[in-house]
Amino acid sequence: MRHKSGLLASKIFIFSFLALLSFVILVPFAYLFTSSLKTNAQYFKIPIEWIPSPALWSNYSYVFVELKFYVFMWNSTFLAASSVVLSVLSSSLIAYGFARFKFPFRNGMFIIVIATMMLPGQVTMLPLFIYFKSIGWLDSYKPLLVPQLFGSAYLIFLIRQFYITLPREIDEAAKIDGCGYLRIWWHVIMPQAKPVLIVSALFTFLGSWKDVFGPLIYLSDRSSYPLAVGLLYFTSPTYNAYTLILVAIVIALIPTLLFFVLSQKYLNKGVNIANLK
């Protein structure tokens, strides 16, 4: 009897704790959204008007179309999608090499892959900037995309861990049938590895979508900025219609929602793969 009431108490405690936390997390979003529908005069009013009247939905079309916010959105999408294709394909091929072939120094090299995963990129940032500047790659997407062709340590690690769990019999059989290594990778290994590849794609997309440092140093033309950097330009003090900045932030949040919905199906699976370590 006492045990039961204790369980109920802990249930209530857990529920209230999570509800309070969720409330705190959500309030700034709600505040942002309601403020984005106001004029400056409505915004700078105390107490806060939580349901603005009138609600200025036209703020949205103004920012998105007139202020060309869609350009940032397109740039981000292009960069992130290209990164996914380049990085996932190259990492998957490299991971295939590590998972299925015996060659000298293989294990040593794989340890270096893991080590580079844990190193911060700031040490190599300046020389790479100088390097890309000297070959005239500034103000293009090349410095952000070309290095992806060489694989990402994190993805190589993740995908390789998955590949070694796949049965070897099928690729052995394909080999006996005279299939080349590349064809085995594309037709036998890749289809079996869909879950890990989708997760890798999600991680890469998100990483590119959120990146600020790279675009900030390599790009100087505002019309080529991705969303994460374009937003900084929007918050810059030369702009005095304050609530329009808030509209831009809300617009920047929308793709996140879409991403969340799309990723739900694969998320749990992916996290389990990430936990294999």
Added chain:
Amino acid sequence: MGSGRSKMGIERREKLAGLLLVSPWMAGFLLFGIFPMAVSGYLTFVKWDFLREPRWIGLSNFEGVFRNPIFYTALKNTLIITFGSSLIYLVLGVVIAAMLAKDYLGANVFRAIIFLPSLVIGTALASMMQPVFGNGKYGLLNQVLNLLGLPYQSWLTEPGQAVWVIVAMSFWFLGSGVIIYLAGIKGIDPSYFEAAMIDGANGLQQFYKVTIPLLTPVLLFQSIMGIIGGLQVFDLALTLASEFKTGGMGNENSLATLVFYLYTLAFRDYNMGSAAVVGWTIFIVSLLLSLVIFRLSKKFQLFGEEESK
């Protein structure tokens, strides 16, 4: 004889194919890893502003950086952010994951609410927080304080306070960790929990004696990643500082972090040598902290094993 030779041939072919397959990574490691690192080491000893030829100046860059009070502000802020946010990620993250794992009423909704903000672009989240913490008496938090009869605070402009706003923002990024711990907890064999329950362990004891020890590898990996992420905090600070018209790192550099300082030195002051020194500092600090965590986790794991015997 013939088959032996062809077997050798196959082995050699496999060796070659393997090397070929991983060769892009090797090339990338040399081009974008080893070579820039060597150049970055060289940069710490030269004075260079992109315009004139680099000039060898010995240890002057180190002296310049390590004698500059801004460096120590940046270091202090970075360590506050790293430890503050790692603590929130690890401790609160695991507790929340354990709560969500119970699948009580609304767990799915709470999970979504906690996870969603962690997908948001850093600059968007920081911009969103600006009207919450900033904007003087119009700021959301200050209006709440006002309702409670408390005085206004200048969270973003008061030196020494702005950095805590960044720490507080970790609450909104908690979700990425929670989702990983949650999967880890759900992956634990339920028989462990059943055995603990038969032994009379309550929820809290199960959490300490079963969940935490079995999650150690995940916690270890996440804490290292958390620390590396914390040491690299840049976009949040840059966004909050962009509100100041000075183009600096916040009021009295109160928003300086190591990466922000590196960025300022390299791309606003064109002082590549000093920026490289800061880059190496970040590298060495993250190496040291990772080593400490490895050591600590070994101790904890040993402790757990001894206990289970």
